[in-house]
Amino acid sequence: MKTDQLIDLLSTNVEPVKSGHLKKTLAFALLIGGVAAFCVMLTTVGMRSQASDKLDPSYLVLKLLFTISLVALGAMLLTRLMRPSQSGPKQSTLVILPFLMIAGAGMIALIFGEPMAWGRMLFGMHWVTCLLCIPLFAVLPFAALIWALRQGAPTNLTQAGAIAGLVAGALGATAYAFHCPDDSVPYIAIWYGTLVGLCGLIGAILGPRLLRW
């Protein structure tokens, strides 16, 4: 086939293209993914029972501050990563900020805490549940985000996969935060931080396979 023939074909009766479609797709995937993660949380472990223990909302707020800031930052990066560009956005390293902040806060809490209580602060009572739930809750948001990215044209597949994994992990952790009975800053730093990071790593590995076009 001659290239002119292809150009003929492509440029005959071109349909106008609306702008802003990609951002809507991404927003939709975030919404669906978040709702799905929340539903999975409700049907598996359920909300934290408020009657049995005294709920301190400040820890829930802290957990959400970490996860939501990651979701927001990641979503902003994904709007760029889903379009072709010569290099990935250099701002991608910004996702490390929420991790640094929570790790710093965790260290400070440990320093001011009783050394005797360190074990309980780090491991809490339910770290196994946390270990299983965050990745589990992240599965559906990840699928939704990959679908959205595939509507675009990502050219840096590893980076796009990694950020999608991080955002999915953060959405999973957001849902888990409503169940999570462990209230300690070092606990959030270790378990939330590691597991969300792990989701990002898995995303980076899967990205090139799932996002090829």
Added chain:
Amino acid sequence: MNVAANEPELRELMIRALDGDAASYRTLLERLSGQLRTFFKARLNRIGRGPVEAEDLLQETLIAIHTRRHTYDRSQLFTPWAYAIARYKFLDYLRRTKLSAADIPIDQAELMVRGDTVQTESSMDLEKLLQEISPKERQAIRYVKLDGLSVREAAARSGMSESAVKVSVHRGLKALARLIGKEAGS
């Protein structure tokens, strides 16, 4: 002349094309294919591939640009967007053919554009590719894209609704893009 020098004009053409101006779109694709042919020839030449492979990759890139044109952000530069797709398709080609990007030295000379208009026949056969997509999509592409019928005429002739024709053309082109990608690496 440098690639960047054509930017304002190409971007203008692209924005008009996105609004549905077929003539601007044709001019854009013609200009761009001259530049991209140089880009691919220079790169493939260094790994011992000829003009046929360059034309294959060029066509793969053009159809990718078409089916992904909604990913162009009108507030951004056009040339980096188009070359990002070309570069992506080139790296994908290397991966498919088990070549490594490390073998290829980066050379500024390739960023100079003479606009290579010497066309070679690619290894792709449009008729054969069309046989591989679904009959409905094939018919829609034939009416709207090859025979140049309007969407309304194509709808009347095929008994489909207008939106079904549009969807079929869109899906058919995406299917063709996938097939071309497969062919170009084999």
